[in-house]
Amino acid sequence: MRHLTWPLVGLLCVSLMSSACSDDVAPSEREGDDVPDVSDDGGLDTAPDTSADTDTDPPDTAPGDTGDTNPDDAGDTDDAPVDESCPSYQDRCEGECIPTSVDPENCGGCGVVCEGSDVCSGGSCVDPESCPGELEACGGACVDTSLDSDHCGGCGITCDAGEGCVAGTCREVIALEPGPASCEGVGPVIDFEPGQGSPQACAGDLAEYTFRWGLCSCDDVVTNVGLMVDAYDSSVGPYTPGGPGGGVGTNGSQRANGLVDVTGSLWVAGSEGINLNIGAEIGQRLYNGGDFYNNNPVSVGEDAFMVGDIDTNLGVTIGGDLNVPAGTSIHPNVTYQSLNEGPVSVGDACSYCEEDDRIDVAAIVASRRDVNDNATIGLEPDVLENATGGVRLELPCGNYYLSEITPNLPTTIVATGNTALYVDGDIESNGQLTITLTPDASFDIFVAGDVRTNERFRLGSPNYPALMRMYVGGPNGFRSNNQIDVGGYIYAVPGGIETNNDIEIFGGLHGSRFGANNQVSIHYDRGVGRVGQSCPDPDTDPDPDPGDDVGPDPDVDPDPDPDPVCGSTDDGCASDSDCCSPLRCEEGVCALLSCQPAYLPCSRPSDCCSGMCTASGSQEGVCIVP
Numbered sequence: 001m002r003h004l005t006w007p008l009v010g011l012l013c014v015s016l017m018s019s020a021c022s023d024d025v026a027p028s029e030r031e032g033d034d035v036p037d038v039s040d041d042g043g044l045d046t047a048p049d050t051s052a053d054t055d056t057d058p059p060d061t062a063p064g065d066t067g068d069t070n071p072d073d074a075g076d077t078d079d080a081p082v083d084e085s086c087p088s089y090q091d092r093c094e095g096e097c098i099p100t101s102v103d104p105e106n107c108g109g110c111g112v113v114c115e116g117s118d119v120c121s122g123g124s125c126v127d128p129e130s131c132p133g134e135l136e137a138c139g140g141a142c143v144d145t146s147l148d149s150d151h152c153g154g155c156g157i158t159c160d161a162g163e164g165c166v167a168g169t170c171r172e173v174i175a176l177e178p179g180p181a182s183c184e185g186v187g188p189v190i191d192f193e194p195g196q197g198s199p200q201a202c203a204g205d206l207a208e209y210t211f212r213w214g215l216c217s218c219d220d221v222v223t224n225v226g227l228m229v230d231a232y233d234s235s236v237g238p239y240t241p242g243g244p245g246g247g248v249g250t251n252g253s254q255r256a257n258g259l260v261d262v263t264g265s266l267w268v269a270g271s272e273g274i275n276l277n278i279g280a281e282i283g284q285r286l287y288n289g290g291d292f293y294n295n296n297p298v299s300v301g302e303d304a305f306m307v308g309d310i311d312t313n314l315g316v317t318i319g320g321d322l323n324v325p326a327g328t329s330i331h332p333n334v335t336y337q338s339l340n341e342g343p344v345s346v347g348d349a350c351s352y353c354e355e356d357d358r359i360d361v362a363a364i365v366a367s368r369r370d371v372n373d374n375a376t377i378g379l380e381p382d383v384l385e386n387a388t389g390g391v392r393l394e395l396p397c398g399n400y401y402l403s404e405i406t407p408n409l410p411t412t413i414v415a416t417g418n419t420a421l422y423v424d425g426d427i428e429s430n431g432q433l434t435i436t437l438t439p440d441a442s443f444d445i446f447v448a449g450d451v452r453t454n455e456r457f458r459l460g461s462p463n464y465p466a467l468m469r470m471y472v473g474g475p476n477g478f479r480s481n482n483q484i485d486v487g488g489y490i491y492a493v494p495g496g497i498e499t500n501n502d503i504e505i506f507g508g509l510h511g512s513r514f515g516a517n518n519q520v521s522i523h524y525d526r527g528v529g530r531v532g533q534s535c536p537d538p539d540t541d542p543d544p545d546p547g548d549d550v551g552p553d554p555d556v557d558p559d560p561d562p563d564p565v566c567g568s569t570d571d572g573c574a575s576d577s578d579c580c581s582p583l584r585c586e587e588g589v590c591a592l593l594s595c596q597p598a599y600l601p602c603s604r605p606s607d608c609c610s611g612m613c614t615a616s617g618s619q620e621g622v623c624i625v626p
Contacts, residue, residue, distance in 0.1 A: 126238050245264045268349075303322075456483045462523075
């Protein structure tokens with residue numbers, strides 16, 4: 001397992017080190033108690049988990065997988081194994097990193113060709129009807145015809161030179177110079193520390209440790225219609241409805257006037273607890289720090305940990321054990337496997353929330369006002385300030401700074417490498433705004449102000465949400481007054497996230513609060529759990545040259561059979577993305593972490609996964625690595 005190796009200096013260090021990552025803790029034996037206790041830091045001081053495991057046996061084939069499309073040639077292709085020098089979602093084929101999650105000529109592996117009408121989605125050859133969201137099947141791939149310049153407004157409609165696709169129409173591309181010299185391929189990973197020789201603060205690490213839930217709120221979660229959260233892993237298979245591991249966490253209360261359907265765990269830490277007027281289906285565990293009330297049936301797949309009284313009109317069915325403090329009032333319509341009475345407390349689910357803990361987006365943006373790659377490509381900081389013409393801005397790898405993004409007509413921004421964009425003011429558009437990336441890129445956007453969408457807003461792609469991240473630091477956060485389509489992750493603290501229209505998210509949301517007046521559907525992409533693997537360790541070369549392949553490529557199975565099902569507690573795993581959120585992969589099994597990763601707070605060596613803590617006497621320290 002790769003732990004976060006954050007530097008002890010730099011812009012992000014103070015805020016990130018002060019967090020105990022409250023959702024990153026795990027079961028341990030509690031002396032003298034027979035009852036699991038969810039501790040104040042969000043973990044479990046408890047006996048080993050005895051709940052029924054979610055069935056995570058891998059299917060014979062990935063959902064929609066058509067099998068070996070060319071079995072007779074299986075041993076004849078020049079296939080290459082996954083090479084760790086390639087970024088997430090890519091494999092090294094004949095010496096070149098290829099986005100095998102979407103490439104119909106190398107779908108899921110080198111030389112695996114999708115035949116007939118099949119398209120490549122999530123590294124599998126699938127039926128065209130399986131394209132996620134509003135993507136269309138064109139040229140063997142699932143594409144967005146509103147922004148794909150080779151399929152602009154429809155399959156096969158190609159924009160002329162100097163033009164690019166904006167809202168389904170070919171428009172002018174802002175003329176820029178080539179990217180920095182380091183942009184060979186897609187360029188080095190994004191480092192938030194400007195200046196030569198500074199320690200790494202890597203974009204992948206930040207995303208991996210921020211987005212642990214499908215929906216995470218530092219305060220209340222309020223939904224007036226329905227809330228549905230499921231999960232998939234876009235790096236190993238296409239989206240299919242109902243995948244396990246779509247978790248919801250809140251440090252406040254949960255209030256819902258529509259059905260709540262969560263395939264993972266529901267973790268509500270606030271003392272005001274949970275109020276469900278329509279009912280809920282919770283696939284895994286339920287944690288509740290206050291009273292519980294529901295008007296309609298509620299089902300919980302595994303154990304429930306309840307601090308307050310439980311009142312219901314039409315029943316609560318708990319598939320595992322019910323853990324409550326002694327003397328808790330339990331309605332007779334609540335059923336469970338066994339009742340455990342004893343100390344129970346529920347700690348915070350979401351980290352990076354408090355003022356001294358949150359990601360300081362404004363400081364990150366300020367650090368890039370003068371230290372950026374704008375001059376290299378000829379990018380003016382005000383190019384999209386009150387822009388009156390619909391345009392397309394294509395950014396190569398590097399770090400770029402804009403004063404604000406406030407266009408009045410449809411505008412598209414595309415990252416073509418490992419790219420970061422720092423916006424000093426607001427993002428507000430009176431025309432359709434699309435911010436996305438090519439399959440071989442990653443895109444991190446830091447907005448010091450607010451994001452307000454008055455027209456349709458599109459972010460990222462459901463083909464690879466884990467590679468698109470937006471961090472909003474303004475006081476009003478992210479506000480949507482029109483349709484939004486997100487294939488990525490949004491962090492908005494302290495401003496929060498509010499929407500007035502139906503929303504569908506492929507990825508996840510993390511806000512200081514969350515409110516929705518219409519249907520909310522979130523498909524958590526567990527692929528975000530491995531994006532930090534592209535980050536170099538502090539003592540390694542941040543941009544190593546992997547060199548060319550030497551000798552013939554070894555034969556590999558041309559029809560890989562990825563397992564898109566995440567693991568529950570104690571299931572085997574190879575990386576965090578193999579586990580249902582918020583579980584982590586620790587020593588080969590899925591668990592809530594029992595130790596702190598490197599550079600997070602500790603009081604004693606046993607607090608740290610490395611067994612090394614800088615604490616001295618009563619003074620708190622941080623975990624370090626050998």
